[in-house]
Amino acid sequence: MIRSLALRDAAAPLWEASLTHPFVRGIGDGTLDERVFQWYIRQDYLFLIDYGRLLSLGAARAPRLSWMRRFAGLSLAVLETEMDLHRSFAAKWGVTDLEATALEPATAAYTDFLLRTASLGDFSELAAAVAPCMWGYAEIGTSLAASATSDRYREWIDMYAGEEFGELADWSRELLDEVDGDPSQMEAAFVASSRHELAFWEAAWVGGRSDGA
Numbered sequence: 649m650i651r652s653l654a655l656r657d658a659a660a661p662l663w664e665a666s667l668t669h670p671f672v673r674g675i676g677d678g679t680l681d682e683r684v685f686q687w688y689i690r691q692d693y694l695f696l697i698d699y700g701r702l703l704s705l706g707a708a709r710a711p712r713l714s715w716m717r718r719f720a721g722l723s724l725a726v727l728e729t730e731m732d733l734h735r736s737f738a739a740k741w742g743v744t745d746l747e748a749t750a751l752e753p754a755t756a757a758y759t760d761f762l763l764r765t766a767s768l769g770d771f772s773e774l775a776a777a778v779a780p781c782m783w784g785y786a787e788i789g790t791s792l793a794a795s796a797t798s799d800r801y802r803e804w805i806d807m808y809a810g811e812e813f814g815e816l817a818d819w820s821r822e823l824l825d826e827v828d829g830d831p832s833q834m835e836a837a838f839v840a841s842s843r844h845e846l847a848f849w850e851a852a853w854v855g856g857r858s859d860g861a
Contacts, residue, residue: 703723770833785808
């Protein structure tokens with residue numbers, strides 16, 4: 649079996665739980681409470697800061713020049729373009745306190761795992777750890793684009809269902825299939841990252857409804 653598909657199969661229960669999570673379903677049918685979405689926006693902004701660091705580590709550790717260029721380009725795009733877009737998007741939803749937001753435990757656990765893996769693990773583990781974010785968001789976006797019954801969160805859906813993010817997901821799968829690494833270590837990293845993705849949805853669902861954000 650192709651490695652990327654094998655990894656996806658290993659994490660299938662977690663991915664299915666993400667696709668059917670109340671947060672994700674609420675995006676699709678428009679019933680998600682605005683406070684929950686605002687909580688998510690705040691934490692996702694903080695996630696992007698460390699995600700930029702992660703991608704920079706990917707560039708530093710990549711064994712191929714083409715991979716180094718891609719990781720470096722992605723890091724620059726996140727830090728210079730995506731974060732500006734995120735601030736603009738946040739303002740549309742009444743979120744103007746991004747810089748004052750505290751890092752929540754689920755966000756910290758996810759970014760700590762990613763940065764630790766990128767720093768101490770093999771490059772193949774880094775590739776496996778980063779893939780569920782790229783690939784998973786594209787899968788969720790595509791699924792919601794096909795099934796959404798409300799346009800309330802259409803901008804978010806369209807972003808992750810779009811061609812650009814689809815190409816990023818394709819690249820993350822190609823990287824998994826081409827990189828040399830220990831299959832068991834790669835699976836452990838991929839599954840762990842998938843578990844953190846699910847925990848992030850759950851944290852937004854619970855935290856956004858309980859803290860009155």
